Amino acid sequence: MLDSNMKQQLGTYLQKIDNPIELTVSINETPKSKELETLAREIAEISDKISLTIKTDDVGRVPRMTVAPQGEMARVTFAGVPMGHEFTSLILALLQAGGYPSKEDPALQTQAKHLSKPLDFEVYISLSCHNCPDVVQAINLMAVLNPNISATMIDGGVFPDEVDELGIMAVPTLLLNGQPFGNGRMTLEEILNKVDDSAEEKQAAELSAKAPFDVLVVGGGPAGASAAIYTARKGIRTGIVADRFGGQVMDTMAIENFISVKATNGPKLVAGLEEHVKEYDIDVMTNQRAVDIRDIDDEHGKKIKQVELANGAVLTAKSIILATGARWREMNVPGEEQYKTKGVAFCPHCDGPLFKGKPVAVIGGGNSGIEAAIDLAGIVEHVTVLEFADTLRADAVLVRKAESLANITIIKNAMTTEVLGDGNKVVGLSYQDRKTDQNHVVDVAGIFVQIGLVPNSDFLKDTLELSDRGEIVIDGRGQTSLAGVFAAGDVTTVPFKQIIISMGAGATAALGAFDYLIRH
Structure with missing residues (x-):
């Protein structure tokens, strides 16, 4: 199942397990059961911290594997064979069940630990889905941290009858306590905010209390990340506020025209962007959507910008760089909206x-x-x-x-x-x-x-000059029709919507904003 190279790499990771863990595998006579049994045995042979139990007379979904700290009730389940994109999810589940700390934001982990209501998550995935592991890993971590939470990954290709019965035609599809909860890529923060009733109000208060930024970048794709890095390198107070870090690039698989990198994919490129951004003192605020920008006068009578968010929070900044990107264009025909995720x-x-x-x-x-x-x-x-x-x-x-x-x-x-x-x-x-x-x-x-794509500029139609396609009109410095507000990337009139062009445009807008701050 695992070649010698994968076993060697896995052995290096499993050395990080501090506490014994138990794998329980339920199988029958199907080929997928044999695959899962082979995988489980190979993993157990690599580490003496892992014990394995094989069950052949179990009920429920078969094949399946549960991962649990020794002596505890299993709360993390893989129904199917967690290979492909989900192999990383399995490795992380093993490490976290064995006491190795997650690299997720400590505040989010604390939030997960404090959830008091029972939460039974089930996520239907396909092994070729590059968005699915984000959801699987998020709910797995929640289950490891909190005994009130359970998480089950279900490979739709192994359990097609369930997929047909539930009418699932898009992955990832997340259920909570047997009811539909969400479709598509979701981060840990997004899931927590949906199940934590008090999260939105707390976040809005915390965000509104932040001191004004010199530059606030709205959008976390290639243009936004590039702009933030350039402004942060100037030593000025920089923030990024975005619905999700990475934007549309997270949904891109093959990338073969990014100069100096022969081949990569969207999630890998975004991980590199995020790592680069974290090298600087940049305040990154994700899972937030801007709904308005406006000019106000500060206490000295000078113009300052405000960005209002969907949760009611208001951020202030001396200048703004809009890099909100674009979304998939829809057909806008009868039946399309009704059958989204249903075909x-x-x-x-x-x-x-x-x-x-x-x-x-x-x-x-x-x-x-x-x-x-x-x-x-x-x-x-x-x-x-x-x-x-x-x-x-x-x-x-x-x-x-x-x-x-x-x-x-x-x-x-x-x-x-x-x-x-x-x-x-x-x-x-x-x-x-x-x-x-x-x-x-x-x-x-x-x-x-x-x-094709539609620019994410709907909230700006009464504020900035837009083209007939809804793109933000900018000049050679990235300046928009509103002084101190710059823009970059796919949301603008810059031709040729390409990752490398967006990055360059982000740098241009950042330098334009810096020049504006110096002069004003």
Whole structure:
């Protein structure tokens, strides 16, 4: 199961276990059970701090593995074989159950320990999902820290009947006490804030009490991180306030055009950004969404900026850099909103395995759309690509690859008009041929929307000059139409939405803001 190199690396990690832990594996005669048993035995052989019990007559989900400190009731469960992206989740569970401290924010860990109500988390995942481990690791840590909490990872590919019964068509899907709790990537902070009734009020008070920043960066993607590093290096008080650190890049897998790095992926790049930001005295405030910015006069009659957050908190700053990025563009057709996470999806890497052996559609013929079609073709029965224009916008090498695959059909001049469903899930879509005006129906179980991005600037439409596409209009220094407010990255009118361009734009805005502070 594990090669010699992985065993050697795992052995290094498991040396950090202080207290004995127990693995209990429940199996039957299925191949996945044999895989899990092999994995568990190999792990137990590496460390004398790990004991193993194999059960062959257990009830409930099988195969499954529980991890617990010796002598304690197991609260962390892996239903399925935690390999792929979830192998890291397993290693962390072993370490934390064995007493090795988590690197998560101590304040968040204290918050988790103080939760008093019973919380039974279940998260449905796919092993190819790069967002799923964040949720699995968050609830596992909560379960290790608090005896009132239990956490179960469930591989939807191993338990398809459960997935079908619950109507799960997107991962990660998180349940709490048997009820839907959340979909998509969620951080420990986000989960805690949803279950801790007093968290939002406390946070708002703490944030509002912060002293004014010289520069407040709104947004934590490549542009925001770059801007914050540049301003912090100038020795001025810098803060980042963001919904999540990393932004849209967290949902990007293959990155092969970041100069000097031949190949990487979004989560890995974001981890590097976060590590770099932490090298400086930057106040990072995540899980916060800005809803307004405004100018006010301070006690000396000088203009100062205010940023209001969704929880009611107000932050003040002498200058602001807006780097709120963009989000997936939606089709805006009937049925789309109703069937989100029920067949309408935006991440082929995450949700593709849930449509194994079924027909799907990809909307969009750019690089993202054609790459999605190629990836999905190896999993699903058939992929129908619908492109609005009369030509594909994807790179020629991608188009040739897609056209060479027998289970990909590409339809051009196709305008999607409706998502069709049976009340519970997607069953098809309708489109209009833009040349003939004829309407057609394609029977599909899933629809992957890959038609570009929309700037996250809705809250600025009455404050700043925006383009007809909703982008923040900036000059060569990143200055917006409001003095002292700068902007960078995908939310702006800068052409070519690329990671490396966003980073450069962030640096430009930071230097522009610094120059503004010197002069004013």
